[in-house]
Amino acid sequence: RAGFDIINPVQINAAGMDPKKLKERYGRDLVFWGGGIDTQHVLPFGTPAEVREQVLRTCEIFNKNGGFVFNTVHNAQANVPVGNMVAMLEAIQEFNGKK
DSSP: OOSOSEEOOOOTTSTTOOHHHHHHHHTTTOEEESOSSOTTTHHHHSOHHHHHHHHHHHHHHHHTTSOEEOOOSSOOOTTSOHHHHHHHHHHHHHHTTOO
């Protein structure tokens, strides 16, 4: 045992960080803080629809039976289109039933 119950960062585009595998293997023991969106590829270069889809998918995976805090792993950079930021925030609201 490592002595902690939460892990941050969860960089979903890094090797070995597949959300489904992480949740299956460690989801009973760890809270995942981050990993809601790929901040290197999807958020800055994807379309708003791609951003929405990824946010909803990762929230669905990581939030199953609790244990997930949505976060972007890294700060959103200046080149992220405003529409993608809006899509990310709206997808979070949608997932939480507030939209």
